[in-house]
Amino acid sequence: MKYVDEFRDGATARGIAARIAAELQPGRRYSFMEFCGGHTHAIARYGIAELLPPEVRMIHGPGCPVCVLPIGRIDQAIALALERGVILATYGDTMRVPASPAAVGPPQGAGSPLGGQTPQAPRGQQEGLSLMRAKARGADIRMVYSAADALALARAHPQREVVFLAIGFETTTPPTALVIRQAAKEGLANFSVLCCHVLTPSAITHILESAEVRQYGTVPIDGFIGPAHVSIIIGSAPYAHFAEEYRKPVVIAGFEPLDVMQAVLMLVRQVNDGRAEVENEFIRAVTPEGNLAAQAVVSEVFELRERFEWRGLGEVPYSALKLRPAFARFDAERRFALTYKPVPDHKQCECGAILRGVKRPTDCKLFGTVCTPDNPMGSCMVSSEGACAAHYSYGRFRDIPVVGASACGPSAGPLPSRPAIPLGDRPVYPPVEGQT
Numbered sequence: 001m002k003y004v005d006e007f008r009d010g011a012t013a014r015g016i017a018a019r020i021a022a023e024l025q026p027g028r029r030y031s032f033m034e035f036c037g038g039h040t041h042a043i044a045r046y047g048i049a050e051l052l053p054p055e056v057r058m059i060h061g062p063g064c065p066v067c068v069l070p071i072g073r074i075d076q077a078i079a080l081a082l083e084r085g086v087i088l089a090t091y092g093d094t095m096r097v098p099a100s101p102a103a104v105g106p107p108q109g110a111g112s113p114l115g116g117q118t119p120q121a122p123r124g125q126q127e128g129l130s131l132m133r134a135k136a137r138g139a140d141i142r143m144v145y146s147a148a149d150a151l152a153l154a155r156a157h158p159q160r161e162v163v164f165l166a167i168g169f170e171t172t173t174p175p176t177a178l179v180i181r182q183a184a185k186e187g188l189a190n191f192s193v194l195c196c197h198v199l200t201p202s203a204i205t206h207i208l209e210s211a212e213v214r215q216y217g218t219v220p221i222d223g224f225i226g227p228a229h230v231s232i233i234i235g236s237a238p239y240a241h242f243a244e245e246y247r248k249p250v251v252i253a254g255f256e257p258l259d260v261m262q263a264v265l266m267l268v269r270q271v272n273d274g275r276a277e278v279e280n281e282f283i284r285a286v287t288p289e290g291n292l293a294a295q296a297v298v299s300e301v302f303e304l305r306e307r308f309e310w311r312g313l314g315e316v317p318y319s320a321l322k323l324r325p326a327f328a329r330f331d332a333e334r335r336f337a338l339t340y341k342p343v344p345d346h347k348q349c350e351c352g353a354i355l356r357g358v359k360r361p362t363d364c365k366l367f368g369t370v371c372t373p374d375n376p377m378g379s380c381m382v383s384s385e386g387a388c389a390a391h392y393s394y395g396r397f398r399d400i401p402v403v404g405a406s407a408c409g410p411s412a413g414p415l416p417s418r419p420a421i422p423l424g425d426r427p428v429y430p431p432v433e434g435q436t
């Protein structure tokens with residue numbers, strides 16, 4: 001196949017679904033985790049869950065970079081912008097991730113947005129802050145499309161400190177490494193990075209070692225759909241450990257619907273054969289060794305953190321990166337002597353359980369009522385790759401009883417705004433949304 005519309009062909013998708021159904025072993029159930037938020041989005045958007053036989057269950061994983069960013073890291077970024085007067089640059093989705101509550105009211109004092117004062121929240125007058133809301137309170141927070149944009153801001157404002165809040169998995173790490181190396185080359189004295197880059201294989205290990213998987217069996221995982229873009233960087237080799245040590249098949253897949261369908265078929269075949277191997281469905285982009293040049297620049301600039309808190313997973317050892325001592329002057333945590341304080345989620349938010357595969361978006365009482373993409377209460381409702389946002393945008397129509405056309409009216413109750421479009425009936429080039 002050459003063109004993207006061929007990867008969205010409805011007849012072919014239905015053919016693969018029929019093959020999956022034909023190859024299922026009688027009485028057996030199959031549970032596969034799609035680690036990556038890009039796949040979660042594709043599954044919801046293209047109605048893949050409805051195409052699959054009921055014996056095949058897809059479990060959403062923690063591979064949405066915005067979703068796993070803990071509140072404490074957002075708080076650090078907000079404090080830098082509100083209290084230290086830096087220009088804080090970050091990607092668009094990150095701007096809306098809920099942070100800790102803060103005082104409602106206008107900024108105080110001159111100079112830095114709050115005159116150097118920590119925002120104090122009067123009892124009963126707290127609202128959930130976010131980078132977007134901090135910006136509305138006077139913080140200089142800029143949305144950027146790339147790490148290079150953040151570096152350009154530092155060049156353009158030599159009198160100001162510019163901090164890049166860098167998030168994401170292995171896909172977005174190489175560009176951050178490149179700008180840090182470039183800043184060192186140029187001798188930029190006002191640029192630093194608040195590094196929140198995390199690692200996919202460590203998170204998969206953490207899931208496989210979790211009590212829900214190993215002890216209680218509440219998250220039955222027969223195999224993984226491996227990430228697309230991440231695997232372009234790291235290659236397919238790092239997943240061999242999961243096949244060998246944990247006997248879990250991994251199939252790396254692209255983000256198009258036929259990629260996902262084909263990956264499920266390959267996983268079903270591995271399970272049926274009793275095999276646990278790493279297979280690569282996304283051969284048009286992923287190689288065993290990955291992008292060696294990208295890996296080299298990441299290794300030059302970053303080293304492993306001993307521990308890092310993930311939203312939903314808690315502290316995961318050796319699961320994130322920090323700047324090497326040679327680049328310490330570009331490390332915002334050192335430069336501003338930041339300390340990290342873990343902050344619990346909203347007590348009714350089920351993001352943690354959803355990110356571990358234990359619950360689904362509809363298990364949360366706030367889903368679709370208090371919490372919507374316009375007013376996210378948890379991180380899974382922010383990015384289009386988040387399980388809650390994906391289900392809200394494309395899947396929630398399934399949760400609502402179907403009513404006849406004549407029943408539509410003021411008393412007919414809420415109707416979905418964006419039902420999933422059946423494959424083959426949709427526009428050839430629907431607008432592309434972010435797939436990190």
Ligand code: SF4
Pocket residue numbers: 348349350351354361364365366367368371372376377378379380381382388
């Ligand atoms: S619906 Fe909102 S509050 Fe509930 S789990 Fe999802 S993001 Fe969290």
